[in-house]
Amino acid sequence: MKKSLLSALSLACLILCSSIAEAGLLDRICKKKSKAEECPAAECTSCAAPAPCMTYVDQVVTAYKYEQKTRKVEVTVHESRLVKKMEDVTYTVCTPVTEVKKVEVVECKNVLVDESYDYYECVPTYKTEKRTVCEYQTTMVDEPYTYTVCVPVVTPTKVCKTVCKKECVQVVEHKCVTKEVCTPVCDPCTGCVTYKKSKIQVMEPVCKTVTKMVPHTVEEIVNVCSYKSEVRSGVRKVCKVTPVNKEIEVQVCTYAQVKKTGTRKVCKTIQEKKMVDVTYCSYKNITKTDKVEKTYCEVVPVKKTIDEVYCEKVPYQTTIKVAVPAAPAPCAPAPCAPACSPCAPVVAACGTCCN
Numbered sequence: 001m002k003k004s005l006l007s008a009l010s011l012a013c014l015i016l017c018s019s020i021a022e023a024g025l026l027d028r029i030c031k032k033k034s035k036a037e038e039c040p041a042a043e044c045t046s047c048a049a050p051a052p053c054m055t056y057v058d059q060v061v062t063a064y065k066y067e068q069k070t071r072k073v074e075v076t077v078h079e080s081r082l083v084k085k086m087e088d089v090t091y092t093v094c095t096p097v098t099e100v101k102k103v104e105v106v107e108c109k110n111v112l113v114d115e116s117y118d119y120y121e122c123v124p125t126y127k128t129e130k131r132t133v134c135e136y137q138t139t140m141v142d143e144p145y146t147y148t149v150c151v152p153v154v155t156p157t158k159v160c161k162t163v164c165k166k167e168c169v170q171v172v173e174h175k176c177v178t179k180e181v182c183t184p185v186c187d188p189c190t191g192c193v194t195y196k197k198s199k200i201q202v203m204e205p206v207c208k209t210v211t212k213m214v215p216h217t218v219e220e221i222v223n224v225c226s227y228k229s230e231v232r233s234g235v236r237k238v239c240k241v242t243p244v245n246k247e248i249e250v251q252v253c254t255y256a257q258v259k260k261t262g263t264r265k266v267c268k269t270i271q272e273k274k275m276v277d278v279t280y281c282s283y284k285n286i287t288k289t290d291k292v293e294k295t296y297c298e299v300v301p302v303k304k305t306i307d308e309v310y311c312e313k314v315p316y317q318t319t320i321k322v323a324v325p326a327a328p329a330p331c332a333p334a335p336c337a338p339a340c341s342p343c344a345p346v347v348a349a350c351g352t353c354c355n
Contacts, residue, residue: 056321073308115266122255143238150227164213
């Protein structure tokens, strides 16, 4: 990575230097041209040595440029790898140790035993006794009462109502009628006029009688019914309840407690002693050594081949313009030009301009 960065920096510097050199060459050419353009007309009259004329010739030169290339480079890279190793590990194990001992225990047993007990029993006794009771008897009795009745009353009343009656009315309608009409036709060859029958449709009024319903107001006498309340009296059957006392015979039950003796089964707990084998468990620490596989992470150097980008200086042929002095032209007597021409060299003795 560092090599590629250095090669890129060197290539940028070379391009910068070549651009600066070209800029200096152009600056010198421009200065020469500006000096030639600033030549005044008064100087053409004075005689001086002729200045050499410059021409540009193509010349093949060898230049150098930088090219990026790729090459295979073998480098050493450190990689992490998992390595498994067998190691001796010492550890302590709690091992149970069992031991059988004789122990005296007390065991409880349930035994059913007969037991006598006293209890009381309720014995019923029945007696016949006379009792006075009240009975209710139902009797139907006539009872007078009054009630209100709505009686209808009819009253004749005059009422105006609208009645529709049929009437005949004359109506004019327009109907489409087909008629025959004689139309004059002129013959263009002979100029004779002939009449030709043609049918046309004409709207003609037609009268007809139509029956319509016409409303009329008529007075009529109508019976109007209204209701009037009247109080009337009547007789109805009413149920009345009358209490009546009488004597009846009733069976009366009484209970007497009688003491009795019985036998029942009772569960009793009895304790018995006996010897029992009991297993005791105790723990002992035992040291053991085993081989255990462990995994470690190790950094291992590994050789790898990678692609490296580098810059190489490569020569190449190019054509440039080179300034070469040219031979001056022969002088001829001529009047001095009013001003210098920027296109030709000035010779002071001959009155011509130069660059």
